[in-house]
Amino acid sequence: MQIEIKFNLNGEDVSIITDPVRRLLDVLREDFKLTGVKEGCSEGECGACVVFINDILVNSCMVPMANVINKRVMSIEGFKKTKEFEVIEKGFLEAGAVQCGFCTPGMIMATENLLKNISNPSVEEIKEGLSGNICRCTGYQTIIEAVQLSVKEGGGLWKSNLTSL
Amino acid sequence: MRIDTRKVRTDGKEKIRGENKYLEDLEFENLYYARTLRSEVSRAIIKEIIYPEMPENYHIVDKNDILRNEVKMIEVDMPIFAKDQVNYIGEPISLIVGQNKDVIIDIINHTKVIYEELPSVYSMEEAKANNVTIIEKENNEFTSHEFSIGDISSLNDCEIFDGIYETTYQEQLYMEKQGAVGDYKDGELIVYGSMQCPYYVKNALMHATGYNGLNTRVIQADTGGAFGGKEEYPSLMACQVAAATLKIKKPVRLIFDRREDIMYTTKRHPSKVFIKSYVEKNKIIGIDINVELDAGPYIGLSDVVLQRALFTLNGAYQIENAKVKGTVYATNNVFTGAFRGFGAPQTMFALEQHFNQVATKLKIDPFEFKKAHFVKQGQKTVTNGVYVEEIKLDEVADKLEKLSDYKNKMKLLDSEDYYYGIGVSFIPHGGGFTGDGEAEHIKAKVKLKKNKNNTVEILIANVEMGQGAKTALPKIVASVIDIDIEDVIYNNPDTKYVPDSGPTVASRTTMVVGRLLYKAAEKVKERFNEEEFIVEENFKAPDYLVWDPETFQGNAYMSYSWSGNVAEVLVDKITYDVTVKNIYGVYDIGYPIDIKLVEGQIHGGIIQGMGMGMMENMTSKNGKIEQNNFEAYSVPTIKDIPNMEFDLVINEYDDGPYGAKGVGELTLVGIPPAIASAIENAVNKEFFKVPVTPEYILEVKEYADRN
Numbered sequence: 077m078q079i080e081i082k083f084n085l086n087g088e089d090v091s092i093i094t095d096p097v098r099r100l101l102d103v104l105r106e107d108f109k110l111t112g113v114k115e116g117c118s119e120g121e122c123g124a125c126v127v128f129i130n131d132i133l134v135n136s137c138m139v140p141m142a143n144v145i146n147k148r149v150m151s152i153e154g155f156k157k158t159k160e161f162e163v164i165e166k167g168f169l170e171a172g173a174v175q176c177g178f179c180t181p182g183m184i185m186a187t188e189n190l191l192k193n194i195s196n197p198s199v200e201e202i203k204e205g206l207s208g209n210i211c212r213c214t215g216y217q218t219i220i221e222a223v224q225l226s227v228k229e230g231g232g233l234w235k236s237n238l239t240s241l
Numbered sequence: 242m243r244i245d246t247r248k249v250r251t252d253g254k255e256k257i258r259g260e261n262k263y264l265e266d267l268e269f270e271n272l273y274y275a276r277t278l279r280s281e282v283s284r285a286i287i288k289e290i291i292y293p294e295m296p297e298n299y300h301i302v303d304k305n306d307i308l309r310n311e312v313k314m315i316e317v318d319m320p321i322f323a324k325d326q327v328n329y330i331g332e333p334i335s336l337i338v339g340q341n342k343d344v345i346i347d348i349i350n351h352t353k354v355i356y357e358e359l360p361s362v363y364s365m366e367e368a369k370a371n372n373v374t375i376i377e378k379e380n381n382e383f384t385s386h387e388f389s390i391g392d393i394s395s396l397n398d399c400e401i402f403d404g405i406y407e408t409t410y411q412e413q414l415y416m417e418k419q420g421a422v423g424d425y426k427d428g429e430l431i432v433y434g435s436m437q438c439p440y441y442v443k444n445a446l447m448h449a450t451g452y453n454g455l456n457t458r459v460i461q462a463d464t465g466g467a468f469g470g471k472e473e474y475p476s477l478m479a480c481q482v483a484a485a486t487l488k489i490k491k492p493v494r495l496i497f498d499r500r501e502d503i504m505y506t507t508k509r510h511p512s513k514v515f516i517k518s519y520v521e522k523n524k525i526i527g528i529d530i531n532v533e534l535d536a537g538p539y540i541g542l543s544d545v546v547l548q549r550a551l552f553t554l555n556g557a558y559q560i561e562n563a564k565v566k567g568t569v570y571a572t573n574n575v576f577t578g579a580f581r582g583f584g585a586p587q588t589m590f591a592l593e594q595h596f597n598q599v600a601t602k603l604k605i606d607p608f609e610f611k612k613a614h615f616v617k618q619g620q621k622t623v624t625n626g627v628y629v630e631e632i633k634l635d636e637v638a639d640k641l642e643k644l645s646d647y648k649n650k651m652k653l654l655d656s657e658d659y660y661y662g663i664g665v666s667f668i669p670h671g672g673g674f675t676g677d678g679e680a681e682h683i684k685a686k687v688k689l690k691k692n693k694n695n696t697v698e699i700l701i702a703n704v705e706m707g708q709g710a711k712t713a714l715p716k717i718v719a720s721v722i723d724i725d726i727e728d729v730i731y732n733n734p735d736t737k738y739v740p741d742s743g744p745t746v747a748s749r750t751t752m753v754v755g756r757l758l759y760k761a762a763e764k765v766k767e768r769f770n771e772e773e774f775i776v777e778e779n780f781k782a783p784d785y786l787v788w789d790p791e792t793f794q795g796n797a798y799m800s801y802s803w804s805g806n807v808a809e810v811l812v813d814k815i816t817y818d819v820t821v822k823n824i825y826g827v828y829d830i831g832y833p834i835d836i837k838l839v840e841g842q843i844h845g846g847i848i849q850g851m852g853m854g855m856m857e858n859m860t861s862k863n864g865k866i867e868q869n870n871f872e873a874y875s876v877p878t879i880k881d882i883p884n885m886e887f888d889l890v891i892n893e894y895d896d897g898p899y900g901a902k903g904v905g906e907l908t909l910v911g912i913p914p915a916i917a918s919a920i921e922n923a924v925n926k927e928f929f930k931v932p933v934t935p936e937y938i939l940e941v942k943e944y945a946d947r948n
Contacts, residue, residue: 112260117871118499169249170249172837172841175466176417176464176465177252177257177261178416178417179416181257184257210871210878212468213466213707215844215845216879219879
């Protein structure tokens with residue numbers, strides 16, 4: 077079955093005709109060429125494919141297209157145009173928190189999700205906030221440092237947009 | 242630039258933005274997808290394969306579609322597609338190729354393979370029992386080696402200790418799954434892949450297809466982690482997509498799903514290590530070690546893994562009398578291969594755990610006991626070679642003691658809820674290929690090209706796979722020539738343009754290839770005012786390297802890196818859950834080319850080692866891997882990590898770039914024994930296997946209580 081699905085993608089209204097059970101991950105990668113969204117496990121366990129749907133962080137491998145009708149979807153390609161991204165990017169670069177890079181866009185998105193909910197997280201809160209994202213290279217410590225650097229550099233960037241969990 | 246100036250990773254930005262291209266992100270016109278039809282049984286003759294009627298433009302690619310149905314690694318015993326017999330569960334029989342993935346899956350689901358099952362061997366014990374012979378060699382032994390120093394039979398009146406140590410499978414679990422794309426254009430076969438060793442792949446392709454070096458081309462796509470898992474395995478997948486693309490003359494892509502990748506690709510060898518030690522006056526003066534590895538049905542790299550496992554067996558210690566034996570067994574389990582450490586994690590776990598147990602029985606602090614055995618410059622290795630470099634193990638130990646506050650921590654007591662424990666390990670790791678491997682087999686060649694616009698291009702076959710080669714190697718070149726790192730170009734290798742500088746393995750990339758680039762850069766610097774030219778540099782073995790490949794006597798390594806680790810654990814008194822509180826590490830890696838990259842290797846190695854030591858419990862039952870996803874096979878998450886602190890001991894290696902030695906593997910090897918020893922210290926029981934899971938602690942405690 078093919079239906080027309082309209083949604084907002086990275087700030088733009090888009091529409092595609094597709095099977096409503098297709099995974100959002102595949103539509104983003106194949107139809108919209110948004111390859112910053114990575115497929116790591118396809119079972120919702122590794123966090124490499126996370127996107128925001130109406131500001132909620134979700135694994136796009138677990139989302140059928142029917143669930144994004146009339147919703148706002150933001151992938152790393154949209155998020156990288158924000159001020160928050162610039163700060164987080166600097167934090168990850170400075171901390172040396174990137175190695176093979178396959179988990180990195182997901183980690184960046186999870187960091188944004190964490191900071192918009194808790195603008196100055198403790199180490200325990202950082203660990204909780206990023207616990208859905210697997211990294212096999214870094215041993216995570218530099219990722220924690222990257223988040224802390226982002227908070228330090230970002231000043232009040234996240235405080236001003238406090239949203240409740 | 243100067244070598245000690247910190248540079249952020251050259252590939253950092255594009256990775257953070259999700260802009261770089263892994264294999265799955267590359268676009269090909271008119272792409273065909275492939276999926277593998279796999280054996281469902283562990284050992285059988287294939288009587289018949291009944292495929293459903295194939296829709297138009299869907300193809301079966303199998304053993305009949307390739308000139309030589311052999312994956313060329315060191316031997317050629319593994320077929321690209323099963324011949325008339327399958328030898329492990331998941332063995333590839335054919336590829337189904339077409340443009341719609343759902344149709345391909347449907348074809349596979351409607352294919353029936355008729356097997357005549359044969360008896361299988363599922364463990365090294367069964368292999369040894371030899372009731373069933375699965376390879377054309379005696380006792381199911383692929384290879385066996387034995388050598389010794391001193392004379393263990395002369396040791397009388399010694400106190401004798403023994404133990405049998407075991408490790409299980411470990412999966413690399415790189416975040417990017419294995420994949421390859423084959424393409425055929427204008428008479429040229431091109432394979433793109435996620436890989437460590439473009440020339441291994443090229444050589445395998447030439448062997449399989451009969452194509453020559455001029456019309457076979459391998460291009461590395463950005464590689465999302467490898468850890469050894471993409472050393473030899475990509476050769477198999479490359480030959481498969483080559484067969485498909487040559488058959489249909491269209492680009493063909495094969496990317497595994499995660500479950501396939503976990504269950505059917507190479508893993509760390511399960512091992513069993515028998516140790517008997519001879520103690521006189523509180524010192525181990527003799528040791529008798531027997532190592533067994535489970536290779537699965539094909540030899541692959543297993544003999545080389547065994548060699549590294551054996552050559553490193555005196556550890557960080559001088560043991561005057563040693564007898565070392567090792568055997569690789571064939572089984573009908575999944576076939577095993579390279580994984581960070583390459584045999585050393587298995588034998589170093591056994592040796593370190595044994596030292597810890599002997600020290601505890603002798604009522605000597607394990608830290609002091611190990612220190613008293615440290616090997617020194619001029620003394621002999623277990624292969625009768627001489628340690629030619631300065632060994633700074635005492636400095637490593639001193640720094641480690643201070644960094645970890647070991648002496649005070651040793652006095653810490655259990656709390657109401659937790660047992661407290663502390664453990665220590667000391668590890669050597671030889672950089673580069675063993676023995677004369679670099680000089681006789683690899684023969685690395687590098688090139689640097691000076692361009693008109695004053696940029697310099699690195700032409701090598703080594704890859705960035707996360708470890709930081711794209712930062713470390715340009716940094717060496719830029720520092721020698723004294724130009725900006727931004728003016729050094731280092732693209733993913735394409736065998737059409739780069740010479741064979743050897744595989745990206747064995748902690749050799751910075752130490753061996755980096756040194757060649759250093760020397761080439763010196764030549765470029767001298768001629769920098771010339772417009773455009775290429776310089777070449779070839780590997781030459783250092784004069785001190787003496788090695789007999791027949792008897793395994795001499796210097797097994799050009800140079801050693803060293804580590805000391807302390808682990809502190811809390812073991813829950815009721816659940817036996819283990820929390821690692823702190824891991825301290827002190828490393829002699831010569832000189833750090835970039836401290837942030839070194840830190841990345843240290844942290845990453847520690848956490849992967851922690852997985853091996855206490856979490857990653859991969860098992861095989863009747864030839865089938867029992868864990869097939871991230872949930873069943875749990876690797877450390879950010880919530881599991883301990884506090885990590887490290888320090889370095891500078892000990893410049895004359896034949897390394899700026900004195901650098903290997904670092905990538907060393908950092909993992911010391912962690913399983915440090916954690917296992919800490920758990921022994923916490924619960925006052927001996928542990929002989931990793932991972933030390935809560936279930937295993939419970940088993941050991943309950944057994945002790947019952948008796």
